[in-house]
Amino acid sequence: MVALASLLSIVVFVVSPYIVQGTTIRALNPDNARLLRFSATHTEWISNTALEYLLEQRHQYLPGSRETVGFVHTSSVNVDGLRNANKALLDGISDEAIRALAGREGFKVGYIDITETYDGTTNHDEAKTNEASRAALPYSAVDPTAHPDYKALAAMVSAQELRNIVGNLSTTFPTRYYRSTNARAPSLWIQSYMSKFTNVSATLFENTFNQPNVISTLTPPGTSNTTPIILLGGHLDSTSQSPSTKAPGADDDASGTAVALHVLSILAKSGWAYTKSKYPIVTHAYAGEEGGLLGSAALAKSYKSAGRSIRGMLNLEMVGWQPETTGSSTITVLTDPNADMSNYMLNVIKAYVPTASVRSTKCGYGCSDHYSFSDAGYPVVCIASYGPNDANLNPNYHRTSDTLDKLNFDRMADFARATLAWIVQVAS
Ligand SMILES: [Zn+2]
Structure with a gap:
């Protein structure tokens, strides 16, 4: 952490410094800096030049092979070394921010x-978020016999269609990086895909x-x-070592x-969403996740300021990588930030997709878009093939080698079944 004295000396020059959980943070000009939240109690301005420099350092730590994933997870950022090499640039930035931005503590920034x-004006209200997280979930007990309609939905899951969608996203668009020249094109493709189904309107945010x-x-x-409403979604953008030209992001996160x-198409085509669900089902494709959960943060804020109630939010993140060729598919439930939601999802998968090997692990603050909704006080859960600190994490993560041919679509179909099961339970 930055010494309080140095913070105060900077704060003298600004009119109204933001106060977050009792910590004074530097108020910089949004034209040349970004306000980043690293934990529920730590928010900090980082200049654009420092941010780009620190993010560039991350590529030194990228895996590249399955063998190096373990090394990456045990290596840590040399904060002092970075500081000594770039005193002027990194002056005033906390150690925690440097580690989170330049390092590889988990597979997410x-x-x-x-x-x-x-x-x-309103600070992040951790107490309120915790209260929402602690509130008893209003869902019925997990019981497949009470939901016989699930079977017909699950029978509609097609590994081939999952392959078609990932193929379109990862090859039609050489990169889906949110700051690339054609960043808009994948959003428009997704909008047209969603609009193919009867009674489905798809809008851009x-x-x-x-x-x-x-x-x-x-x-x-x-x-x-x-x-x-019930929310499901994944992020549409991608990144790599060369994000402006090549970032197929087949697993991260065309798969989710x-x-x-x-799942949206199955719920629409079967008519289930209009005849059996008690709640509107909203599907999101998030933009700019790799830039710090930008699109989901904007959406979560809009729901919160509209006073919208969300019954549950499910995030799908990197669900196509299954390195083990024997046995069953692996589904990992991320345990944070809402343990009750994670436990419920674990029970749903065990009951409805019994052939899958289900496990859980911690994700880490800000690891993916569900954190935007959690910070807004909504109940969230995220599933993935593997978690950030698993040795089985996809070694092609954030690389130009994150391509279609590396993924297992038959096993990815189990994620569609788990999602349908969760919706059938939560929507009743
Ligand atoms: Zn991702």
Whole structure:
């Protein structure tokens, strides 16, 4: 952490420093800096030049082979070395921020960029978020015999269609990096995919960068805009060592997006969403996740300021990598930030997809888009093939080698089954 004295000396020059959980943070000009949240109690401005420099350092630590994944997870950032080499640039930036941005502590950067969503008056209300997380989940007991309609939905899951969607996203668009020239094109493709289905409208939710989030809503009769909604989704953007030209992101996260789109199509085509669900089902494709959960932070803020109630949010993140060729598919439930939601999902998968090997592990603050909704006080859960600190994490993560041919679509189909099972349980 930065010494308090040095913070105060900087704060003297600003009119109204942001106070977050009792910590004074430097207020910089949003035109040349970003406001990043590294934990529920740590928010900090980082200049754009320092941010780009630190993120560039991360590529030194990228895996590249399955063997090096373990090394990456045990190596840590030489914070003092970075500071000594770049005193002027890194002056005033906390050790924790340098580690989170330059390092590989988990497979995600581990921060939320709240530059656009922080309103400057209300601080992150950790107590309130915790209260929401602790509230008893309003779901019925996990019981497949009470939901015989699940079987027909599960029978509609197609590994071939998952492959088609991942193929389109990862090859039609050489990169889906949120700051690349054609960052908008994958959003438009997803919008057209969603719009193919009867009674489905898909809208764009614009961001401050040229890549909108995409939203579709399946609305059962008799519901209104005060009815709680059920959210599922994955992030549509990608990154790599050469993000402006080549970032196929087949696993990260065309795979999660594909499962969300495929489940949406099953719920629409079967009519289930209009006849059996008590709640509107909203599918999101998030933009700019790799820039610090940008698109999901904007969406979560919009739901919160509209007073929208969310019954549950499911995030699908890197669900296509299954390195073991024998045995069953592995589904990992990330245990944070909402343990009750994670436990419920574990029980859903055990009951409905008994052939899958289900396990759980910690993800880490800001690891993916569910953190944006958790920070807004909503109940969230995330599933993945493996967690950030697993030796089995996809070694092609954030590399130009994250391609279609490395993924297992038959096993990815189990993620679609798990998602359908969760929806059948939560929507009743
Ligand atoms: Zn991802």
